[in-house]
Amino acid sequence: MGANTDVIVVGRGPAGLLMATLVVQHSGTVTIVADGQGTLPLWGGQWDFRNYADDGRPLVDPYQWWGDLLGGELAWRTRWSRVATLWHELGVLESPDIPNRNRWILSPLGHLRPTYLAPRWQWCQDQPGQFILIGFPGLADFSVQAMARVYEATSGVGVQAVHLPTPPGWRPHWTAINWAWYLDSRAGQEWLIGEVDRIIDASPTPLAFPQVLGVDGVEALRERLMQHLGRVVGEVALPPPSVGGLRITRRWERWLKHRGVQFVTGHVTGVTRDSAKLANGRQLSGSPVLASGGILGGGLYAEPAGNIRDPILGTIVGSLPQDRIGSVGHRQVRSTVPVIGRMVGGWDPDRHGDGGALTLWTVDEAFDAIWTGLGTTEAAPGVVRSQSLRVK
Amino acid sequence: MWAGEDACLKCTLCMSACPVMSVNADFPGPKALGPEWHRRRQEKDVLPMEHVEDCTFCQLCEAACPVAVPIAHLIAQHKQIRRRTLKIRIRDAVLARPHWLARTAGLSSLPIPEGARKLIGIASSVTLPQRRREPTEHLGPRLATGRGAVGVFVDCYSGGYDSELVFRVLALLDLWGYDARPLAGRGCCGAAAYAAGAPDLACRQGQLTWKSLRDDVANVDTIIILNATCDATIRYEWPRYCGIDGNIPMLSFDEVAWNAPEEFWEHLGSVPLGQGDRYLVHTTCRGKVARGEGYLVQLMARAGLSAVPSDADCCGAAGAYAFKAEHQATAHDLGYYLRGEADKVGAAGVVTDSGTCALHIEQLTQVVTRHPAHWLYERYRQYLREAIG
Amino acid sequence: MVVVIGGGASGLGVAWDLLLRGIPTTVVEQGDVGGGTSGRFHGLLHSGARYVVVDPVSARHCIAENAILRVIAAAAIKAVPSYFVSVDDDGDRYLSPWLDGMNAAGIGVREVPLGQVISAIPDLNRQARRAFSVPDAVLEGFTLLRLLRDNITQRGGTVLTHSQVTQVHQVGGVVSGVTVSSRGAERLIVCDAVVNAAGPGAGQIVPMFGDQIEMQLSAGMMLVFANRRVGHIVNRLGPPGDGDILVPHGRTAILGTTDIPHGSPQPPVLQRQEAVYLLEQGERLFPGIASWRALRAFSGVRPLFSTDSNEGASVRRRIVTRDFTVLDHGMRGGVKGAFTIIGGKWTTYRLMAERTVDAVCRHLDSWVPSRTAVTPLTEASSQGDPVGAIVCECEGVTLDTLHALNGDMDTWRTRAWFAMGPCQGAICLHRGAAIRQSIVGVQAAMQEFLALRRERWRGVEPVAWGDNAREWALTEALRHQTLAEEGMNGR
């Protein structure tokens, strides 16, 4: 395609989408090229800041933990506000305000775990308390009885578990994604409201559903449930197919498409300062930013002998088993071709619960790097530029 | 074994991406029908799964997959061993050969009464292709010359039902300074057969078509493909799954259009935008998978039209899929999304670069749905009318 | 009463043979049945073809037992086409002695046109020179162990798992009983004889019999590939070497093995280096094997021992006989009524058991002939089609199947293949934990779950490359970010 854009983002995961968002918000043009969907639909959607201290204990105040690191509180608040505003626009958050501390969400095993920015549909607690778990037939990832038992054993609070029957048209193979599509339909919504009405008592105890309350229609259904039942209704994020991440992905990608972002399907084999080469021989012009993910995303490749290679830049960034699979990656964000997201090493989102922060900070740095690299006089991002970014 | 056949991570990204899963509660989904079924089958003979044929072969699952499992192609293999009744086999054998239908387009355009449809398993209410008859007019003096010789690949649908599209494309190419002609070689790329679970037939068709094209292709600088599905099939299935490695110099129509002379765009830009001249742009599923999304919107925007991208993943036409009675509901529900969008946008037209998709979308949205070349042609005609009078 | 130490192929084989001869028996196993080498082998029902040149006695045993097991243990034997393929000069040089050996051992061999083999096995080395069909087959170890165990208990035998023999009692130099410790509790079992079938652990039992033997343990690694890419058994023709056999097993294919001297009966920590080496060896048969998705590695310890201690470790290990030995410790100056069965192969477990029980009978002075060769092992219950919600998607294991098994998660693994597929537990382990909770409670279920997680990781880590590394990265994200599986601590 003849259209050159200011920036080429390699990768469609959360880091790539966020990078593209910053560019269009600053009136630049951007192409996203990717050979796969990226990991966003694999998570429930909660965006982590820092969940655990170095000794593994859960954190309540992530701002305090970060202290002056990476710009300190002010910079972090700016970064988070950016996401919160976008998510509010996408309907993911109720308000564009950002929280001051971590909150607790429930894992499918019944454990409480901290998180920072949680979508409105997420079932959250500030401290352990009563609720009712709603079990769905055949949903092996949401065993309410077991979760209730673990919750009680770990938090000391007993919770109730109830079971829904099967709806008409239900099939044994249904996973969370089938349920969610079903509950996007009118028939599904009527069925759910009727059944929930029947099986729960009249108390105001909040309800915790598995994350299946619709894909595109979750807000409407949740509102209806809350109105109808007069209590708080939330969802527990499940392992993939994770509906929460899917909801965000769909909305976010649409948002970008409607703002003129080009999506190109392709496998990038190499980049220069101002172009990216695809496996099919084509070439894209623009300043590349690599958001091609870590080992899972495909941005880093583990060789049999243990070396971890970046196949696009051709560099070795670590080796197994010396490095942990979750924390290996590039050490430089602002190099000739900036790298962002899970490509960046040293962070361990799995252990520390800071995947969201990793994405935010690296995108911020990289944006700054191409911004100044493009010779603009304006110092920092955050200011909306009127005309498009121009490449040399 | 194809590369990636054993790579499945069980991440379920394919399931999240599959449009059929969003409307069809019986559909077991790409992971179960593709890599999982296939892995079982490598151990011992197993029965095909129910509803495997509900897959539209849109390949959006493959586009989502992080490890390039050839999911949809495995499903096509899976479909191939489905047992079907004789009646259905005959119907499918015909529908898998769109070039036959196209050759007898005059005949097959005749209305088929309800009862007869039922008998042969054709969806009761869908519009079947009708031959389009519209005159193509000359577009005035050429805007450039000497831009090379190009051959237009006449796909089954355009050849059979929409030859005017081909003429309009030729008129535009001529205007842009190309030495353009339709390629003499004809045939089917195999897309419909592959989608319907007859990959072997599809590849045979592809090979025959390539044979009939080959000599002709040598005489042009590049061939131009009008239909996004054919484009994806020739680009992707031919070399990877059918062993046809012609290194074919090819461009999609929109890629050529994008490089039309500057003057062309200036002319189009000078036409005032009429009230409600908004267009909904649907990039076909195969187009998304093979190339991406956004290029048609850009093209329309450059032509001075107000273009809004559709959010629909797959319209459900899927070759001959929507014509089959058993897929009527799924095809309808997939495509119906576009109706809501067309209403919301207040679309004067829908833009899409596949004949069967256009037919299906037009029926569901009740909005004229045509190839981008048609809209460019119409716009240029308008320019000629308004500027020259 | 005879006590058998060890619940592997040899131990269960001995117990079954004893019972068929009317001798009551108790098996004492320190872990789970199959927890030793019998659950960590290559899965080949040898025809003997591999041994005809270097170990003709073993070869003859193998072909005889091969024929017997196909009849008595049909449910555990999968007949698949098996080939020896010559791919290089090593193979060609070996050909004539090999064919002579095959003849001498009476193992049926037939040359197959190469074209036919290559079209059946497209992944095979295209430089292959000649191919021969032999009667190797697949031996499903866990299935055969289950058959043995079920038949033993049906006949009134006892299998004590998680139990150890801590003392052997004697009266006048003759075995009179053993002390068994089970999960902390001790008890005395009065018996007339003890059979040590502790596999690679046999050397550590022998001192209790007032005797001493020198084991020559060696460890062998195998690589499991995610798919059954090859449905045939393929051996590389040549002197037995490393990475020269591929065995299809269920929905996987397994490449093996290596042969590395090893000091302990416990399998070694798996090394990436060794996995890569194995892969390189495998390339001689399958040049593209590096691109196949390796799922995990595992290794087992060969319970070999050298009868002539002068040979020592200097002898090339694969030359050490694969044959077995029955030691009557009474005859060697130790306790009377104590026996050790050592060496051999899975394939020859029945014969080994027969010879051992022959010796036991002589000691007991009551001669009854063995009937194991003619008594089929019956299936306790035929498994119908699995029904119910699917818990493990890779292997299609349903909730009903797991409930019916009535065991811990590791039992699910060995019996139903739970968590054995491409995801290695990423998607299913937490589901299993939820099921187990209602049976054993929160704490115990979490322990089982985390233990199985670690067990899976040990096998994945050395082959975490390519797509499999991505699988593991996904697993890590799920464990910590989605499941928060270690709760508030221990991360």
Ligand SMILES: Cc1cc2nc3c(=O)[nH]c(=O)nc-3n(C[C@H](O)[C@H](O)[C@H](O)COP(=O)(O)OP(=O)(O)OC[C@H]3O[C@@H](n4cnc5c(N)ncnc54)[C@H](O)[C@@H]3O)c2cc1C
């Ligand atoms: C199961 C799971 C749960 C998670 N839970 C949370 C959570 O609760 N909270 C939280 O904050 N974070 C969570 N994360 C996020 C995680 O920690 C990472 O921060 C995040 O996945 C990183 O995304 P990314 O954009 O860097 O890369 P990815 O999402 O991996 O995207 C990589 C992209 O690059 C493309 N690509 C790679 N190579 C090429 C190439 N050569 N050419 C073209 N394209 C290429 C891929 O196709 C893909 O589109 C979770 C992640 C997972 C997997």
Ligand SMILES: Cc1cc2nc3c(=O)[nH]c(=O)nc-3n(C[C@H](O)[C@H](O)[C@H](O)COP(=O)(O)OP(=O)(O)OC[C@H]3O[C@@H](n4cnc5c(N)ncnc54)[C@H](O)[C@@H]3O)c2cc1C
């Ligand atoms: C890498 C490898 C590949 C092989 N491939 C094949 C093949 O393809 N075909 C083939 O026929 N053979 C093969 N073999 C050989 C075969 O697996 C073994 O010979 C056979 O499994 C040995 O069985 P066993 O019962 O003697 O030992 P084991 O299976 O090890 O059984 C011994 C049991 O005793 C228990 N035990 C140990 N000490 C004590 C104690 N103190 N108290 C109580 N219990 C105790 C252990 O827990 C164990 O369960 C292979 C071996 C290896 C190592």
Ligand code: SF4
């Ligand atoms: S997207 Fe690919 S890897 Fe993921 S489950 Fe589907 S086939 Fe498997």
Ligand code: SF4
């Ligand atoms: S090809 Fe399309 S319809 Fe078929 S399984 Fe894949 S995503 Fe679903």
